[in-house]
Amino acid sequence: MTSSRGALAPASPPPAIDRSLADRLAAIVGDKRVLFRPSELLTYASDALPSYHKQPGLAVFPGTRDEVVAVVRELARSNVPFVPRGAGTGLSGGALADGAVLVGLNRLTRVIAVDPENLTATVEPGVVNAALSRAVAPHGLHYAPDPSSQAACTIGGNVAENAGGPHCLKYGVTTNHILAITALLPNGEIVSLGSASGETDGYDMVGCFVGSEGCFGIALDITVRLTRNPEAVRTILADFLSLDAAARAVTSIVATGIIPAALEMIDQATIRAVEASIYAAGYPTDAAAALLIEVDGADAGLERDVATIESICNSSGARTVRVARDEAERARLWQGRKKAFGAMGRISSHLVVQDAVVPRTKLPEVLDKVRRIGEDLRLRVANVFHAGDGNLHPNIAYDANDPDESARVQTAMHAIMRACVDAGGTITGEHGIGIDKLQYMDLIFSPDSLAAMCSLRDVFDPDRRSNPGKVVPMHSCREWHGARSARQDAAKGPPVA
Amino acid sequence: MTTAVSLSAEAIADRVRDAQTRGARLRIAGAGTWLDAGRPVGSSEELSLAAHTGITEYTPGDLTLTARAGTTLREIRDAVSPHGQWLALDPFGSDEGTLGATIATASAGPLATRFGTPRDLALGLEFVSGRGATVRGGGRVVKNVAGFDLTRLLTGSWGTLGVITEATVRLHARPEADVTLAVSPSDDRIDVGGVRAALKRWPFVPLACEVVNDSLGRELGLGGEAVVFRLGGNSESVAEQRRAIAELAGGPAREVDPSVWRSLRAADDDATLVLRVSRAPAEVSAAWADATALTAPFASARVSASPARGIVRCATQAVGASIEQYASTLAGLRSRIVAERAPVHLWNAPPLARAADPLQSRIRDAFDPQRILNPGILGERAVS
Numbered sequence: 001m002t003s004s005r006g007a008l009a010p011a012s013p014p015p016a017i018d019r020s021l022a023d024r025l026a027a028i029v030g031d032k033r034v035l036f037r038p039s040e041l042l043t044y045a046s047d048a049l050p051s052y053h054k055q056p057g058l059a060v061f062p063g064t065r066d067e068v069v070a071v072v073r074e075l076a077r078s079n080v081p082f083v084p085r086g087a088g089t090g091l092s093g094g095a096l097a098d099g100a101v102l103v104g105l106n107r108l109t110r111v112i113a114v115d116p117e118n119l120t121a122t123v124e125p126g127v128v129n130a131a132l133s134r135a136v137a138p139h140g141l142h143y144a145p146d147p148s149s150q151a152a153c154t155i156g157g158n159v160a161e162n163a164g165g166p167h168c169l170k171y172g173v174t175t176n177h178i179l180a181i182t183a184l185l186p187n188g189e190i191v192s193l194g195s196a197s198g199e200t201d202g203y204d205m206v207g208c209f210v211g212s213e214g215c216f217g218i219a220l221d222i223t224v225r226l227t228r229n230p231e232a233v234r235t236i237l238a239d240f241l242s243l244d245a246a247a248r249a250v251t252s253i254v255a256t257g258i259i260p261a262a263l264e265m266i267d268q269a270t271i272r273a274v275e276a277s278i279y280a281a282g283y284p285t286d287a288a289a290a291l292l293i294e295v296d297g298a299d300a301g302l303e304r305d306v307a308t309i310e311s312i313c314n315s316s317g318a319r320t321v322r323v324a325r326d327e328a329e330r331a332r333l334w335q336g337r338k339k340a341f342g343a344m345g346r347i348s349s350h351l352v353v354q355d356a357v358v359p360r361t362k363l364p365e366v367l368d369k370v371r372r373i374g375e376d377l378r379l380r381v382a383n384v385f386h387a388g389d390g391n392l393h394p395n396i397a398y399d400a401n402d403p404d405e406s407a408r409v410q411t412a413m414h415a416i417m418r419a420c421v422d423a424g425g426t427i428t429g430e431h432g433i434g435i436d437k438l439q440y441m442d443l444i445f446s447p448d449s450l451a452a453m454c455s456l457r458d459v460f461d462p463d464r465r466s467n468p469g470k471v472v473p474m475h476s477c478r479e480w481h482g483a484r485s486a487r488q489d490a491a492k493g494p495p496v497a
Numbered sequence: 498m499t500t501a502v503s504l505s506a507e508a509i510a511d512r513v514r515d516a517q518t519r520g521a522r523l524r525i526a527g528a529g530t531w532l533d534a535g536r537p538v539g540s541s542e543e544l545s546l547a548a549h550t551g552i553t554e555y556t557p558g559d560l561t562l563t564a565r566a567g568t569t570l571r572e573i574r575d576a577v578s579p580h581g582q583w584l585a586l587d588p589f590g591s592d593e594g595t596l597g598a599t600i601a602t603a604s605a606g607p608l609a610t611r612f613g614t615p616r617d618l619a620l621g622l623e624f625v626s627g628r629g630a631t632v633r634g635g636g637r638v639v640k641n642v643a644g645f646d647l648t649r650l651l652t653g654s655w656g657t658l659g660v661i662t663e664a665t666v667r668l669h670a671r672p673e674a675d676v677t678l679a680v681s682p683s684d685d686r687i688d689v690g691g692v693r694a695a696l697k698r699w700p701f702v703p704l705a706c707e708v709v710n711d712s713l714g715r716e717l718g719l720g721g722e723a724v725v726f727r728l729g730g731n732s733e734s735v736a737e738q739r740r741a742i743a744e745l746a747g748g749p750a751r752e753v754d755p756s757v758w759r760s761l762r763a764a765d766d767d768a769t770l771v772l773r774v775s776r777a778p779a780e781v782s783a784a785w786a787d788a789t790a791l792t793a794p795f796a797s798a799r800v801s802a803s804p805a806r807g808i809v810r811c812a813t814q815a816v817g818a819s820i821e822q823y824a825s826t827l828a829g830l831r832s833r834i835v836a837e838r839a840p841v842h843l844w845n846a847p848p849l850a851r852a853a854d855p856l857q858s859r860i861r862d863a864f865d866p867q868r869i870l871n872p873g874i875l876g877e878r879a880v881s
């Protein structure tokens with residue numbers, strides 16, 4: 001049994017997404033939950049990355065798990081490709097459905113179970129990240145991964161992107177907090193991955209699914225690890241007259257053995273944007289950079305850590321170091337950081353955010369390169385990022401209607417990416433590949449490595465119907481498929497229906 | 498035929514491709530300290546990575562390290578400790594084991610309480626798949642979501658998807674204070690559930706916390722049943738942790754030599770059967786009871802629990818008729834059982850015998866369709 005398949009996209013053009021498919025889906029979810037008019041679909045033609053617009057052929061919004069299963073089985077029967085979508089806050093174009101069916105999961109918002117004894121919760125994929133923490137707050141618990149978009153993004157989207165966030169420096173990224181997933185494969189099969197107790201025999205299927213960006217199927221329900229709220233928290237703001245000094249402070253802090261809960265850097269351009277917005281946090285606008293540092297845990301010994309960090313900041317050249325006096329001040333300092341992209345976006349009509357990682361010790365060098373790239377291309381590059389992880393987020397506010405400026409922005413993004421890869425880094429720390437970063441995959445992976453990723457995808461989605469065209473560039477899968485005819489085709493799972 | 502590969506990842510890939518052509522099966526080996534673990538391997542040849550050694554990249558400020566798979570944990574320890582750092586992996590066995598094997602088997606010891614298991618510490622890998630392709634997954638930096646997560650897929654795959662040739666791991670700075678304390682139960686029964694409840698209540702997480710049964714406790718020089726804590730942090734934090742433990746123990750806990758951890762890891766050297774009995778952490782008492790029931794017929798059985806993780810390990814020298822006893826007790830337990838090492842025929846007894854998971858078989862098909870690498874070790878179906 002050898003099927004002739006193309007690359008990431010289905011070999012044959014997808015069957016027309018016509019009124020009859022809309023009717024069949026409407027029979028499952030109700031008329032109001034199927035959108036097919038171009039005007040209605042416009043909302044879903046992009047995610048939080050403004051550079052791409054791809055109109056879905058149709059959008060469907062199931063309200064229950066059974067409806068999701070029925071929808072996906074109908075799409076399997078009709079051989080129609082689809083794209084799962086959570087809140088659409090993705091920054092790599094991952095949730096765009098170019099002519100395919102967009103399956104919106106944002107109505108599945110049930111927290112199915114909370115087990116405070118075992119520190120776990122099981123949730124539907126559309127549960128909003130911050131809502132989960134609110135739901136478990138009465139038990140003194142929270143869900144640790146906290147992307148800056150946490151007020152909107154969903155746990156399903158977090159799982160698909162292996163999302164990070166400021167507190168991931170100490171607590172780890174999404175994959176460190178997922179115990180089990182019930183996944184709906186594109187052929188309609190339901191599989192359980194991992195176990196709620198954490199121990200499994202065999203391959204790490206949860207580790208494999210997390211970060212698969214919707215290409216392996218839909219996470220139907222997700223069992224997460226919960227984290228106890230720390231006994232004490234201290235939030236420190238240190239400001240510097242050079243980016244370099246701030247970057248050196250980062251390395252020195254981490255080297256002490258103290259693992260801050262968060263260690264974020266905000267440069268002058270970002271500080272000014274934030275301070276000019278409704279999210280003004282009291283950051284000093286004349287500083288070259290500020291570090292927002294948080295330590296948490298047991299009360300005992302915490303003051304010592306704060307003192308150590310203060311002294312490192314001072315000896316690295318900090319101008320002022322201050323510790324938030326109360327919860328209100330702490331919240332304000334964080335609000336500025338979390339809303340920084342929003343504040344930047346207000347400056348111009350569009351904002352692009354790059355997401356790359358460099359070894360921590362290379363931060364000063366790479367930040368300097370980023371600055372020069374901006375100067376050379378007459379762009380104002382602002383930086384606000386997870387410095388403790390070396391996870392850079394250079395961002396540029398620009399006018400997308402200005403073709404010259406748009407072109408320069410693209411050139412800058414490429415140059416920044418190259419600089420990060422040359423420094424031994426990688427092309428994405430938390431936002432994923434989607435379609436935006438397909439162009440960079442060859443910079444870090446050999447054809448054999450990309451082919452191995454394609455073959456893994458084939459295990460879950462041999463027909464390439466779930467989020468086609470994402471994560472792995474097409475040409476590498478073509479190579480794989482060229483060799484494919486020679487081998488037996490054992491990868492295809494049992495068809496459903 | 499045994500060849501210690503010292504050349505390159507390319508030489509290893511050549512070996513795999515050569516085996517593919519000849520229809521040979523390869524048993525992968527690192528230092529070879531734990532080759533009897535896992536289900537029986539049906540291989541004709543050994544592919545040793547013992548000579549594929551060396552740290553290829555280490556910048557202390559980055560707290561990451563890249564080494565060839567045959568590098569031992571000891572070599573890594575010796576290279577990073579002058580910089581006040583460590584690789585927080587202390588699998589059972591010893592530091593003579595290799596990095597590649599530790600990741601391939603996802604081996605974890607007491608430090609997993611604080612630092613997690615190899616899946617939490619491995620950042621990137623290079624491996625040679627069963628197709629003979631040299632593949633890289635992950636990266637060399639602490640955060641990376643480029644492409645599908647081949648690093649986690651390979652971690653714990655026991656060499657069945659690829660021969661790990663190089664790995665990048667996350668290091669940690671050594672804590673200012675690192676103290677080991679032992680608490681013996683005042684009455685004769687140790688309360689594993691109580692320890693777990695205390696751990697959950699405390700605002701700090703110890704570096705390690707293991708409960709050991711009477712025979713293991715004696716062997717470790719602790720006199721009998723005991724809870725052993727390893728505390729880390731700054732001195733003030735550790736002082737407070739001591740206070741909390743004293744409260745739990747109803748009196749100050751005694752400080753013991755940290756070599757107890759090395760002894761604990763080495764204790765099962767002669768065991769023929771090592772099982773991990775687990776439940777949800779809140780039910781660790783039940784897992785402990787199951788482990789106790791399992792080992793009851795064997796006087797010198799060693800049992801230890803990681804209460805925070807809900808995992809109890811038990812090790813015995815099961816031979817002959819005693820195995821039948823095991824098999825019948827095992828079949829009746831409600832806990833999840835993972836065997837780390839077992840006599841050949843016990844693998845076929847429930848609950849160790851297991852049906853192949855179709856999705857996992859498909860993954861094996863994708864990476865090693867001819868079942869060249871460590872065939873049979875995970876109980877996967879063979880292909881002819």
Ligand SMILES: Cc1cc2nc3c(=O)[nH]c(=O)nc-3n(C[C@H](O)[C@H](O)[C@@H](O)COP(=O)(O)OP(=O)(O)OC[C@H]3O[C@@H](n4cnc5c(N)ncnc54)[C@H](O)[C@@H]3O)c2cc1C
Nearest residue numbers: 525527528529530531532590594595597598601604656661
């Ligand atoms: C006596 C003893 C008891 C142990 N008990 C436990 C235990 O109970 N639980 C636990 O988690 N760990 C245990 N270990 C684990 C062990 O410490 C680690 O897995 C590791 O350190 C062994 O290293 P090695 O190089 O000697 O491995 P080896 O004995 O050479 O190999 C171990 C396994 O890993 C595979 N392997 C080796 N290298 C590679 C590679 N590069 N790529 C792919 N596969 C590879 C081998 O095929 C083999 O199946 C024990 C070790 C010893 C010595």
Ligand SMILES: Cc1cc2nc3c(=O)[nH]c(=O)nc-3n(C[C@H](O)[C@H](O)[C@H](O)COP(=O)(O)OP(=O)(O)OC[C@H]3O[C@@H](n4cnc5c(N)ncnc54)[C@H](O)[C@@H]3O)c2cc1C
Nearest residue numbers: 086087088089090094147148154156157160164214219430
């Ligand atoms: C202002 C701002 C700040 C941000 N800060 C951070 C940050 O700090 N850290 C960070 O990591 N990210 C950050 N992001 C990016 C984004 O919020 C995350 O990637 C988030 O995980 C996306 O979730 P979502 O629900 O919006 O997913 P979507 O954008 O809807 O989808 C993202 C991807 O997930 C897939 N997907 C969605 N749901 C499912 C499901 N149930 N099953 C399978 N696949 C699914 C989609 O197909 C798509 O590929 C930020 C974004 C913005 C706009």
